[in-house]
Amino acid sequence: MLNYSLRRLAWAFPTLLLLITVAFFMIRVAPGGPFDSEKNLPPEIEQNLNAKYHLDEPLVQQYFRYLGQILRFDFGPSFQYRDWTVNQLIAKGFPVSLSIGALAMLLSFTLGIGIGTIAALRQNSVLDHGLMGYAMLGISIPNFVIAPLLILVISVYWGWLPSGGWEWNWRNMVLPVITLAMPVTAYIARLMRGSMIEVLHSDFIRTARAKGLSEMTVIRRHAMKPALLPVISFMGPALAGLITGSVVIEKIFAIPGIGSFFVQGAMNRDYTLVMGVVIFYGALIILFNFLVDLIYAWLNPRVHYK
Amino acid sequence: MNGAKQQPAVVKDAFAQALDVPQVAGRSLWEDARHRLFKNRAAVFSLGLLLLILVLVIVGPWLIPWDADFTDWDNIYSPPSIATGHYFGTDAVGRDLFVRTLQGGRISLLVGLVATVVSLLIGVTYGAIAGYFGGRIDQVMMRIVDIFYAMPFMFFVILLMVVFGRNIILVFIAIGAINWLDMARIVRGQTLSLKRTEYVEAAVACGATPLQIIARHILPNLMGVVVVYITLTIPQVILVESFLSFLGLGVQEPMTSWGALVNDGSQDMESAPWMLIFPAVFLSITLYCLNYVGDGLRDALDPRDRV
């Protein structure tokens, strides 16, 4: 098991390096520097700025300087928010994004697994078709469509919940968390239903039934774990999906999370900020995938013996 | 003489009998799949609705008296009305929303198709090569796919938009380039199992080159999965494009797409909800139907689910 973990971990590093390298060179080959927008900048000031941000050095040198910086977890100063470093912006936005994301993750997995299991146990019933119809709706309708509609009805027409803004209080979190969780919930429900149905048709479930175990026990003890495995593997992509979704959700609900900064940065060509966020979230996803691999191997006795 | 005349009748009879058997048992995969697809009412209904939207989007803009960029100064921000002739209302600069929605649909569907073709070409080639050659080549190629999988791709696309400016062609390519991974994995898996079939081994024994085998034996047999994944990739791609456009990073004015229209609509939704609702409904119905058709196709083509 330890051996297996180390091997998986060894793969995380080249992935991360690739991520940083691609992001770095993509930005540096970009036409136009970061200060292009400020047209009437005197040349000497621009030179000073370039020197300050080491933009006058050769590309390779810049690359290794940046790599060294990142190893010290330093993403440098933001080009646009002049008084802020990228680290500070991430540190400011992350708790907000994390709390919404974690809640959405929790909600979508519990709800998705529950709905999927119920649908599988009542396969082809009206309930099953209804639940899966809703799940398809959840997958098909983008959350940037659902969010404005929810705001329109719940906040504007009924006035139940705030339409946006951020305070550390549940009223501000309900709508963002629900809209963020919706597509992931729907996907997990479909995944769970499919894998549960497949497991319930397998031979070892028949053996368990032949032992005289009640249907509840058969599902709880024998079917649940194998049925959950595909859902566990989906946790990595789910996180990536939630992070991507948080960008829109934060924009729509005016939440000061990393996603908001990222969109702002992207609009203003704030290279260091955009890179910082890409690398930060990339590293987060890679780390998370590693953890998911471990959980999967721990649950599946056949993996780490290979 | 008599005997000779009778013989053909006997032979014909035997033939008829022999032919009778396969007629009962043999339905081709595609016939079988079509039969099952048309039994799936949700999929058939979705397919009909999709065709309707497609026709409307293609033909509609020519039939509507308004131009997409015509400003109707008498009717700015006007709600849907038959009297003004703006059935979906107008936007902040008095443009007819009906024609704008259909024009946006053109872009959204076009992006969906083109990017899917891009991802199809990359994915099928990559997957077929990895699956066909197997061994070390396959291992390395699939490792690369694994690494790509771990990347936050939407962020890369946004990065691309930031770096190279907002450009519709770039949107096509970027989205196509990120969606090939699934296709590559599926095609590889299928190729691996096809490679072990006896008819491919027979072709190898007859001295066919790898390229011939891939083109003649592997690719035609991949049609099933590929068709399913095309139908499931198109909605994904449309979703990505509308996501980018919603953030203001995709299609730029005066061009528009459903995502961009939803973005416009959500800014003014309190005073002009129709600007949000019409494009949102078009986008959602299209995605919903595409997913249902894809699901139906998968059920129809996947022999595992025949219970």
Next chain:
Amino acid sequence: MRKFGYKTRSMAVKGKKLLEVEQLEVVFNTRDGEVKAVNKLDFSMQSGETLAIVGESGSGKSQTALAIMKLLAANGKTRGAARFYGRNLLEMTATEINEVRGEHIAMIFQDPTSSLNPYMTIEEQMLEVLMRHRKMSRKDARLRVLEMLTQVDIPDPERRIRQYPHEYSGGMQQRVLIAMGLLCQPELLIADEPTTALDVTVQDQIKRLMRELKEKFNTSILLITHDLGVVAGLADKVLVMYAGQLVESAPVDEIFYRPRHPYTAALLKAVPRLDQVGDYDMHPIPGNPPNLLKLPKGCAFRNRCEMAFDACAQMPEVREVAPGHKLRCFLDGGALK
């Protein structure tokens, strides 16, 4: 026999037949129409007796076994009765049948590798049987499991019990399944092709093991197989099925030495034999079993039968041609030596 209504094992045995199957039908609803996998099947078993149901794949023999255990796929329906000590298993509620499964009737399956839960240790999978039916403590149950594994010749059970199924060979897995089935000393063990998925050498070991255990535990076995070699050493009676119907049933010696149905005779001829010297021909049965979706009128074996004649266009009834020997054929075996 607790909740099930039989007060003790000995009471249950008194005067009642172990298993009586009457007019059993198994019907599947498929996309292409109704399939009758088992058609009006009758047979019975006495306590301590071993009955082998023999037939080609698709003859309905496995579905008969699954129907008795109420383990049919969701689209399968049963008609008729399967009485176990007088109580109809087919009409039991889920709770009632669960009292019978594992405790009074146990079942082992064709493919041991897929029949064990790959995500649970052998220990967990075996303990739950005893804890479910005998309300044993973990400790006691564990001792019993170890004892049982020793009985089926699993070496070093103390260590192996903590392993997962994939760490066992196919033969070992089948031993575990047999041990698991015998944990509660059931009155009836249903073995559905217990050797088919195994290597030939391992098949022999499992056959020998089953023979030993049958003697030791005095368990009745309902053996489902297409392998007449398994039947020879184990069965007391044989029932031959074709296209969902009984075609012949008789004591094992009658079947082997005096087969009366052309199909039984053909099956016996199709067995490759090593004891014959000189020229030896294989005698496979020509043709394929009929499509259950559209059975021809009359005898189902008619179009593969060397002896078929005009009368076979009508379905022959089952008749008793000798004491304990039932036959579904117009011909009597005299001519079919």
